[in-house]
């Protein structure tokens with residue numbers, strides 16, 4: 628279970644989020660909201676990347692009190708991932724694999740699944756935007772998180788890769804893993820059974 632309490636997030640004097648409580652159980656959740664409403668901000672807060680006021684708790688572990696343990700339970704893929712352009716895809720994946728104490732075999736299987744294996748020895752600077760996105764998804768799935776936060780996972784990837792992503796999400800969800808997704812594209816229930824859809828409106832998260 629993920630719960631956020633007494634949340635306030637400002638950039639300088641610009642207040643982006645302000646709400647008292649948001650709780651979700653295990654499941655697949657989609658967060659909607661127009662440009663600039665605060666989706667990426669919310670995801671960065673939950674994954675412990677930016678400062679904010681309030682409490683975030685995942686399965687009884689508090690972000691502030693046990694930040695290392697908390698972060699080990701969460702995997703976050705940025706909407707527009709930025710990596711050093713001079714390292715190879717393999718070097719980046721190895722970094723994630725080692726940091727999360729995951730097995731190389733898992734990373735290799737993910738790279739093969741997303742059809743990225745032939746490009747892993749190339750510098751990231753040579754990747755297309757779709758390849759870069761798939762690399763970030765591989766990195767997100769390496770390890771064994773409880774909550775996967777995927778910010779705009781569908782942008783730039785082709786239909787085949789999107790279908791593969793849906794299958795992977797379904798497989799992980801069936802193992803009890805949770806997902807927070809954002810997408811400006813519609814996600815139909817045929818592609819992915821969403822447990823709930825939320826929207827950020829006026830600095831608050833509302834249930835649709």
Ligand SMILES: Nc1ncnc2c1ncn2[C@@H]1O[C@H](COP(=O)(O)OP(=O)(O)OP(=O)(O)O)[C@@H](O)[C@H]1O
Nearest residue numbers: 638641643660661662663664665666667668669706
């Ligand atoms: N680092 C930052 N410094 C200052 N303001 C920021 C920063 N990041 C985001 N903002 C502002 O916070 C608000 C929310 O931005 P955020 O990126 O969270 O929105 P979003 O819902 O993810 O938007 P989009 O759908 O366009 O990706 C916007 O007004 C944005 O300008």
